[in-house]
Every structure is written in C-alpha cells, then in structure tokens.
Amino acid sequence: MLKYVEETNVVRITEDGRETTKASVIQEVPLTIFLNGRELVTIICSPWQLDHLAIGFLAAEGLIKGRSEIKKVTVDDTRGVVRLKLAASGGLAEELIFKRLITSACGKGITFSSAADIEGLVPIDSGLTVSSGDIFRLVKEFQKNSPLYRETHGIHSAALCSSEKILIFSEDIGRHNAVDRIFGRCLLEDVAVKNLFLICSGRISSEILLKLAKGGVPLLVSISVPTNQAIRLAVNLGITLAGIVRGRRMMIYSHDWRITA
C-alpha cells in the first residue's frame, strides 16, 4: 500500500456477479491557510507538502512575489494547517491581501476579454525554445512518473522541466493545486522559471493560464485540451500553449515558434 492511499471496502459488480473486495482510493484533506494570524481560506487537497501548496496558492493569487516577503512558515500536517507570517515590507497591506484573495479565490478577477484587462500582467519575454522530440520524451516520462495515479486514478500531476529533464514533479487531487505546488516550491527555493516549461495532466482553462502568466513560465504542455479563453490569453500573454500530446503527436495553439522540429 502506497502512502496517501487508503484501502476501502467495495462491492464490485462484473459480468460474473457481485463480490465484496478492497479498492485503493486517494486521500483528500482540507488545508487551512492562516496569514499573519488570521484564517484566510480552506482548500481541499492532497496531504503532502502543504507549505508548497499554501505558498503556491498565495503566489498564484499574486499575493506573494518572492521568498523575502515570507518571514515564517509553520506547517501542522496533522491538523492540515499552514501559518504564514509575511514580512512587514511585503508590499501589500493586510486588508488589501484579504480583499484580493477573497475576490480571486472565489473565481473573480477573471472577467477579462483581453490581456489589457488583467491587472499587472505583461506578455512573457522569454526566448526559450524546446524541440518537439524533447517534449514527447518528457511527457512520456511524466506519465510514467506517478505510482499514485496507477494505483488510484484519482490524481493530477504537473512538472517543471528543462529541455533535458523533469526538475520538479508535483501531484494533487486538484489540477489547480498541482500547478500551485510547482510555483510554491520555485518561490521557496528561488528557482528561475523564465527558461523552463510546464507539463500538466488536466484540461486548461483561463485560470491555469493565468497561473503561468503570473509565475512567468513561457510554455505550457497539456495532455488534455484548452478552452478558447485559455488560448486567447496564451496568445495575448506571449505564452506557448500545446495540448493533446499523444505519442509523437501534439497540437500547438499559440506562439508555436518555441517548439522546434
């Protein structure tokens, strides 16, 4: 039994009839984030590395820009609590942080119709190019990388890659969380992402694209499909968006020059 997998009693129905057996299911926990002593938000997630997730969540919301803004991080794995204390020089006043977070955690702030509507976002300036061969190889590795997926089929993955290899691999029951974890770890470990790219297992909506734009990653490869708004944002924000990677086939929806032969 893998860690973070739970065995549960099930009744299995097959052509041969009905039998009681066991099945492996993925664990889900609530994570509550406290910011400067104040309860901010609770999200449903996977139970590991809650600090990466909490910090990535706040970074994706634009509330933390760099590690220097974080004064202290305390993780209580048992209770599912991460407490963050921001340095006084954090830039945003506390009330503003709460106001903005409630706004965007509820899905607001994304009522855009062009990149100009997205506060503070400018097109990504990165000359990164990656060959399609490297992408196919790394996606294949990415898909083999998750024993939890093979065991439970209940998990999403994300990976930050150079053209040579997967540098950071993350998993979570939520596809948004899997991406937030990558950015959280990058922030904590001062990883520069401007010449790296991201692989995701899930579908790409505008919300995921905005996370990349805020994080400054110039290329996103998804196993799945994007929405029209995700494509529009990618075009406007200078991000290369590729999807439906299967074997040695893929579709490129924007700025295809970054993916070379």
Next chain:
Amino acid sequence: MLKYVEETNVVRITEDGRETTKASVIQEVPLTIFLNGRELVTIICSPWQLDHLAIGFLAAEGLIKGRSEIKKVTVDDTRGVVRLKLAASGGLAEELIFKRLITSACGKGITFSSAADIEGLVPIDSGLTVSSGDIFRLVKEFQKNSPLYRETHGIHSAALCSSEKILIFSEDIGRHNAVDRIFGRCLLEDVAVKNLFLICSGRISSEILLKLAKGGVPLLVSISVPTNQAIRLAVNLGITLAGIVRGRRMMIYSHDWRITA
C-alpha cells in the same frame, strides 16, 4: 460547427511533420452573479443556461432552498450576468448570505471529519433502488449524449435519471458546474429528486458529495473515481456511491443495497 464551439488556428505536429490547420475548442465565459443588486461572485463556466447554473450554485451553497424564495431572475447572456432578487421571506438575512457564500465559494466550510460537523445535513432517507442493468444502460446513453464532448473533449456532463431514463442532462467545462446546473433546473422546475439518481463524468471529491447531500439525491454514479473523504461522507450521509463504470462493471463504495442485481 456546433454552437459554443470555436474554430482556432493550430499547428499540428505528427510523425509526418508540421502543418497549420484548424481545431475545435470549447468556449469558456465568466458568469457574474448579482444577489439583491450586489455583486456576489464570478465563476468560469460554459455560456448556456446561466440561470440554471447561478441558481444551482446558490442552492449547492445552501443559500436557496426553494423556488418560492426567488422573486426575480434576469439573465444577460451577452455580458455573462445573472441577477437574482430573493423574496424578503427568503429566510437568511442578506449579510449572512454574503458571509456564508464567500466562506464556501472559497472552499471553506468543508473542514469536516464526520457528518456531524456538516451544518444542517442529515442522512438521506430514500428507499430508491436501481438495478445494475439499468445503470449500465443509462451510463452508456449518458456517454453517447454529448456531441460537444466528441467535438472538443473539453466538457463535463451530469445527468439526473430515473431507473427508466435520463430526465435532465447538463454539460459545463467545470465538473462542479455541471452538477450545479442540474440542481438549479430542479429547483426552478420543482423536480423532486428523492427517488432519482445522478450520473457524473468527473472525479468525486467531498465537494461534489456535499452537493448531492444538500440537494437530497440518494445515489451517485461516476464514470471516474472518488476520494476517501467522498466515500466517508457518502457512508455517513446515507448516499450510495458507485464509480469506475465501464461496460458492465462498476464499484460500489457505500450503501450498496440501493443497486440491485
């Protein structure tokens, strides 16, 4: 070209090389809900029947219990706005509604460890039984029901069923939204769900289970897998949870007596 599908320019890479072509992608829009004249929340969704989604969203959050509480609904499809005016006798004071919605739209209020922690929820009392044969037949029909999925692969579905047939079918780019749309329409049209069941295309987390519990649906069938907390809630709330339906096989995670041979 189907409605709600957009044609986009893509570069397709195959073993034969690189070519510029067209692809069909699903549309995404923001929906902003105003409650009694006050802007409440914006969610990313599919562009149709925004009234069903808005009302289902509020119902799933426990903010509307019945149609009589709704005084007026105005839908502006072009701007993606639904305005709801609740009757003064709506029960909850406006401030309380806003407080609770912000809480749960952000994923809060789900820090439970047992059913007792979930405010106001009692186990579902329904003697509904459905044969596995009827479930297999309806899931097959459910999976054939979406031209949008076949065209774009970017959509989730949900269906409210009797043991005879699919009564209400809904689709949305978000799996939560697809379920909310069902409950929104049921509320608007006074559909009693106590002896009906729901089919969903997506994975089942505790959040989806809570929607069923609040809506009063006793049986959930998913094409995909549940998390451990979704199973725990289903056990505690008297809901039958079945998953991984493939052909004539399925797993039943709780209260299997409702699914007969």
